Amino acid sequence: MTTLLEPGQIPQATGDAPRVLTPDAKDVFAHRARRFAQLAEGHPLGDYLRFMGRLAEAQQHALDAMPAVPVPDDAHESQSRQHGMPLVPAQSWPRDAAWRGALRAILNGVAPHANEAAAATLKALGAFDDAALEALADRVLRTELYGEHADKLPFVAAALQVYWTRLAARLGAAVQPLDVPGVCPCCGALPAVSVIGASPELPGLRYLHCSLCGTEWHMTRAQCTACDAGESAVAYQHIEGDKGLVQAETCDVCKSYLKLVRRDKDASADPVADDLATLALDILVDESGFSRSGPNLLLVPGGE
Ligand SMILES: [Zn+2]
Ligand SMILES: [Zn+2]
Secondary structure, eight states: OOOOOOGGGSOOOGGGSOSEEOOOTTTHHHHHHHHHHHHHTTOTTHHHHHHHHHHHHHHHHHHHHOOOOOOOOHHHHHHHHHTTOOSSOTTTSOOOTHHHHHHHHHHHHHGGGOOHHHHHHHHHHHTOOHHHHHHHHHHHHTTOOOSTTTTTHHHHHHHHHHHHHHHHHHHGGGOOOOSOTTSOTTTOOOEEEEEEOSSTTOTTOEEEEETTTOOEEEOOSSSOTTTOOOGGGEEEEOOTTSTTSEEEEEETTTOEEEEEEETTTOTTOOHHHHHHTTHHHHHHHHHTTOEESSOOTTOOTTOO
16 A cells, blocks of 8 residues: 655655755854853863853854955856855955954953963964964965964964854855865865754754854765765764764774764754864774864864
């Protein structure tokens, strides 16, 4: 016997869900700030996570205060589409000076909460001229997070995230999926993590979360995000006792991993905050010979 479903009863297929979700400029960093504060409670890195919460709060204020910035015109948009390119590529889009305004607002916003080491970093960064700041921005956007001034790069990255989030939110539905699934369709940056349950209406689907602009784009579950290897190559690891909210999806083919944040299990989870609160998982997976395929731009490599 066959049962016919009325159109309204057909379970939502992947094809019906949005392929691309651009960030909600009104709340994206405020949500993150609340999550950092929550994760800081009783956490061995509590002071660090609390400070990162202040940073996220300052990012939201900077975003709220950011003036309108130029976005691609129609000709640029259709040209990008024709060539399968992201609309505002991190490394070549002529970034507006507004990002430096965001940086100064962020430095002022977090200064009252900084410990001695962070205060020194903020002060040094505040004295940089525009050309030096642009050079640091170029480094962040090339994901060169090591070396001299590495301690300053998370703040530069925080301001660049604000600027690119503003662009992504403005572009909205103009951001269309690319043929290459591994990079952000809006800005071309690598994903920081992937998430299941990008919103309450999309409980089971997996999206990659852009490390720069916060755009999320759909990708099939149980598939390596770096080399496209299928289900038989991927495995999952998590830290005992954390209910599997954050897992590492490892790939046996290219030996990379990317974390997976289960927002379907806890809607308050945040891709960036939950990532930084589970650095112990990175250490565990690194030790088993996997290297992380996407950056968290707010992390100082080798420090915390
Ligand atoms: Zn992006
Ligand atoms: Zn792989």
